[in-house]
Amino acid sequence: MTGSDGQGDASSPADRVLAVPCEGDDLLALFALDTGDRLGEVPVGSHPVHATTCRGRTVVATMGERAVTAVDPSGGVTRIETGVLGPSHFAAANGELYVSCSAGDALAVVDPEALTLVDRVAVGAEPHEIAVAPGGGRLYSGSRREGVVDVVDTESHERIGAIDAGPDARVQGVAISPNGDRGYAVDQRGARVVAFETGGDAEGDAASAGPVRVEAAVGADPYDLVATGDRVFVPGRGDGIVHEFDRDLEPIAVHEGFSRPVDVFEAAGERWVLDAGAARLRSLDGAVVETPAPGLVATPVDDGRLAVSHHDDDRVSLVDVESGTVWSADSPAYPFGSVVV
């Protein structure tokens, strides 16, 4: 999760701030969302990569630390120890914030209000992306080292099962369908995507989370994926293609012609592909919007607009898929996953 929970976003749009973790300079850079004016920076610790908001706090995952950093509404900066190196991705469930500790074998559970570590949940080694089922009762964590998707009961903070994604799998992206009945995981090493049953509604028998139900080959070096109500999209970074499947992973289309596709977004009624190898957004229907530089990570802002982090060019832009670049600004080194506050 690299976005807002909505609770910290009471200001008018004109007041909104784009907060961008810049891993090269250990800063959270702040921009006026509508103008791109640089508003300042907050030192947040080593290698900040993703940010989120929760209970009015902006929380930053600092991969080079055994801690995450929270900024409260008064501007106070708090370091919350995770105990394990490599905080990477966030997910909120049951009023708590989960963060994957990607250099270890645990998820840290943080109380976003008290700004304390509540617990750690043991999961497969090197967890990366985490996804929460509708209702928040279960959380799914992909292990890059053990090739499993761990199932966590967010009430008890316990791992209650694990789905084996296959021999030698390196699980990167994890997603849950909007109705919560189906989970998906990307095996980066095997260039495949797998689908599994989640075990029904979030309050059901957790142990019934099923084995891999079906799998499909995708383009080389996949990383993230997007699951919608009826589609699954998997960019293959190495081949410059995006696979489109139905919810059972039956192939719908293979979209070609990208350089290094990294993510898929819905904006203004179309699906747009962020390309880390080309200075543009391109829709699956072929529409193109030029951007100031290639983008590695983007955050949906509102209908039709994306905040794009040009990681290798030390630049951040607000891009409207209909009218083009709204603004572009220099940033500290290596801007990454931003959040609108």
Place this chain on the structure above:
Amino acid sequence: MTREPPNDDESATRDAENATRRGLLRAAAGATVAGAASTAGCLGVTTPADVAAQNEVSGNVGHFVGPSWLADNREDAVVLDARDAERFREERVYRARRVPFDAITSRESTDDGDVPDTDAIADAFGEIGVSPDDDVLVYGASVGSRVTRVAFALAAVGHEGSIRVLNGGLSAWNGRLGTGSRDRISPTDYEPDPASSAWVTREWLADRVGTFNGDGPGLVDVRVPEAYLAAAGSDALNDDHDRHGHLPGAVDVHWVGNVAGRRMTDPGRLVRLYEVEAELDRSGTVVVYGDDNVDPTSTWVTLKAIGFEDVRLYDGGFGEWANVEGDRGRYPVETATNAVVPTEGSVGGDDGGGDFSCTG
């Protein structure tokens, strides 16, 4: 077929070649031995006195002593042999007593995790006639971890007498030797006074996860880097472990860096290794651990020897941590980190088993 006789030049050349060849063969057969004695140093011949001298320990180094110390204190010190029974029977320091090694690695399980079984360890020392106030010298084939485990075990039971390790091992000793069956020893009733500050438990560590080598204690993983890094497919990974990697924040310094052949590594090098390269604070608490409770005692003794003030052993080791039952979120391991300090050490001595920790 006829052969022409060689001319004078060819004959002279052949004679010279033959002479050269004969010289080599004579040398190989030892024909020049009469002159070798005066050039022994040039030929690399080392006498027992040389070996003893090489293993003397000077400067401000604790625990380790050279053979001259043993020679001077032979009648006053209890000498313990840390090697196995076969090697002990073959040759040993005269009147040395063999340590029942398995017993002095005993652990007992507590709510906080495994700790040294000080009753069992004390009984083992009692069986070989050690009293709490004896000055003890331990030796093995080298200064490997089998020797240092004995030193740790004595410390763990609160030994009151001095605890010393013979630098260079048995090969450094050029005094009287014994052989054959062990001498008869009257057992003692060794009453332990457990020195719990010499070790830490699993729970002690779990309470401090996230602080090691930062705001909290120093933490050293003494295993090979492949085990520390959980290198996929490596033979160094212990099949008995549920998980691989290391405790969060630990720095890896393979324990064999403490040993150069049969003796301790140069103390100056050790100070640089641990204080400069591993960035450990000699005035703070430092915890050492390995897969078991033997190898890390090499680092335990070494750090104390070079002046670290508070060194403790995690006796349960990574084996306990990796396989802990229940809530493993409290006992995380890290894999994707790389705080490895390269070492250059090697452990000498007679080691048929191939396990350095068993060389003594």
